[in-house]
Amino acid sequence: MFKKTSLRRKLKGLSIKLFCKRKKITITDTPSFSGAWPYISNKGVIRLGGQCSFRSFRLHQTITVQAEATLEIGEGSFFNDGVNICASQSIKIGRNAKIGDMTYVFDTDFHQLSPDRDVKKASVVIGNNVWVGANSMILAGSSIGDNSVIAAGSIVVGEIPPNCLAAGTPAKVIKSLNIPDGWLRQ
Numbered sequence: 001m002f003k004k005t006s007l008r009r010k011l012k013g014l015s016i017k018l019f020c021k022r023k024k025i026t027i028t029d030t031p032s033f034s035g036a037w038p039y040i041s042n043k044g045v046i047r048l049g050g051q052c053s054f055r056s057f058r059l060h061q062t063i064t065v066q067a068e069a070t071l072e073i074g075e076g077s078f079f080n081d082g083v084n085i086c087a088s089q090s091i092k093i094g095r096n097a098k099i100g101d102m103t104y105v106f107d108t109d110f111h112q113l114s115p116d117r118d119v120k121k122a123s124v125v126i127g128n129n130v131w132v133g134a135n136s137m138i139l140a141g142s143s144i145g146d147n148s149v150i151a152a153g154s155i156v157v158g159e160i161p162p163n164c165l166a167a168g169t170p171a172k173v174i175k176s177l178n179i180p181d182g183w184l185r186q
């Protein structure tokens with residue numbers, strides 16, 4: 001019984017490694033996929049730190065990296081059901097980030113606002129130990145500082161400093177958080 005389970009685990013690990021290789025994802029070690037595996041379209045560069053996990057029991061996760069774009073994800077980051085990431089330039093997600101269900105992270109608006117405007121494309125940075133609550137949107141040009149929390153259902157457009165709780169549309173700082181150096185959210 002034990003042997004069967006460990007063999008199954010090894011085979012799953014091997015399949016995930018092959019999947020990453022096929023999708024041209026640079027990995028430090030094998031990520032964990034629980035439930036359905038993410039849909040990934042990679043025409044650019046994806047770098048994944050060690051011990052990242054993707055959990056998808058109800059809704060698929062979708063990761064799109066366009067040509068010449070980069071998606072970097074730091075070690076220990078976690079992605080919940082239905083997360084949708086699209087990089088047209090650069091999206092950096094730090095270490096030990098937690099990205100809640102149905103959250104969208106886009107560094108492009110995809111469409112022009114009006115004929116005189118180009119499509120907005122601007123890098124997105126999500127810091128280390130950041131927790132993004134469910135149903136949030138992190139839009140082009142946003143940055144979220146280390147340790148901060150984005151409350152559920154918020155829309156981030158612009159800069160959220162480190163060590164704070166931000167909420168709403170557009171997300172605004174509600175309070176600062178006292179977070180000791182090296183503390184990681186569970």
Ligand SMILES: CC(C)(COP(=O)(O)OP(=O)(O)OC[C@H]1O[C@@H](n2cnc3c(N)ncnc32)[C@H](O)[C@@H]1OP(=O)(O)O)[C@@H](O)C(=O)NCCC(=O)NCCS
Nearest residue numbers: 080098099100101132133134150151152153165167168174
């Ligand atoms: C932000 C959160 C963590 C609560 O933190 P808290 O420190 O206990 O905050 P409080 O409930 O005391 O609320 C503080 C203020 O933020 C407001 N607030 C809390 N959550 C909010 C939200 N999602 N959107 C807008 N405002 C929110 C409260 O109304 C309150 O405002 P007030 O001071 O004017 O009364 C929680 O509301 C939340 O969003 N959790 C996310 C859960 C989730 O998505 N998990 C996904 C699994 S990965």
